[in-house]
Amino acid sequence: AEAPVFENTTIEGEYGSLTLVDGEWTYTVDTEKAQSLGEDQTATDTITLTATDGTTQNIDITVSGVDEASEVSGVFTGVVNEGDLGDTVSISGSISITDVDSDDTPEFQDTTIQGQYGSLDLVDGVWTYTVDNEKTQELDTGNSVKDTITLTATDGTNQDVVIS
Numbered sequence: 001a002e003a004p005v006f007e008n009t010t011i012e013g014e015y016g017s018l019t020l021v022d023g024e025w026t027y028t029v030d031t032e033k034a035q036s037l038g039e040d041q042t043a044t045d046t047i048t049l050t051a052t053d054g055t056t057q058n059i060d061i062t063v064s065g066v067d068e069a070s071e072v073s074g075v076f077t078g079v080v081n082e083g084d085l086g087d088t089v090s091i092s093g094s095i096s097i098t099d100v101d102s103d104d105t106p107e108f109q110d111t112t113i114q115g116q117y118g119s120l121d122l123v124d125g126v127w128t129y130t131v132d133n134e135k136t137q138e139l140d141t142g143n144s145v146k147d148t149i150t151l152t153a154t155d156g157t158n159q160d161v162v163i164s
């Protein structure tokens with residue numbers, strides 16, 4: 001009988017692929033598949049090689065997670081005109097935060113933040129800035145001021161919303 005061998009092959013695993021060439025295996029991580037692993041997470045990818053005589057051998061690869069930064073999306077600027085006293089002048093936009101790491105679930109929680117010329121309410125990812133007309137009456141046509149409100153997500157990510 002011929003001596004058994006492990007023939008050259010490439011096997012797809014859960015987080016990458018293993019290539020066997022002349023008895024030497026190389027495991028290459030697929031970044032797309034592995035990025036959901038967070039900073040303190042590890043996963044084991046078990047690849048089974050089968051020899052020509054049917055002998056099987058598992059190769060266990062431990063993949064350690066790396067933290068990916070969270071991403072904020074939405075509307076971060078707004079332009080409103082001051083209103084007369086007693087008017088309600090407001091502008092709205094959305095804000096959201098995502099993180100590919102499965103153990104990171106940041107969010108912007110509901111809050112109300114007092115600014116210099118009004119206040120911003122955040123409810124379920126929608127912010128509404130309402131002008132305090134008492135503080136803006138001194139603005140003449142053509143005058144513009146900026147109010148910068150900083151929203152902080154649960155993971156510490158800051159996002160400014162700038163209202164003119």
Ligand SMILES: [Ca+2]
Nearest residue numbers: 035037066068
């Ligand atoms: Ca990751």
Ligand SMILES: [Ca+2]
Nearest residue numbers: 068099101104
């Ligand atoms: Ca992360």
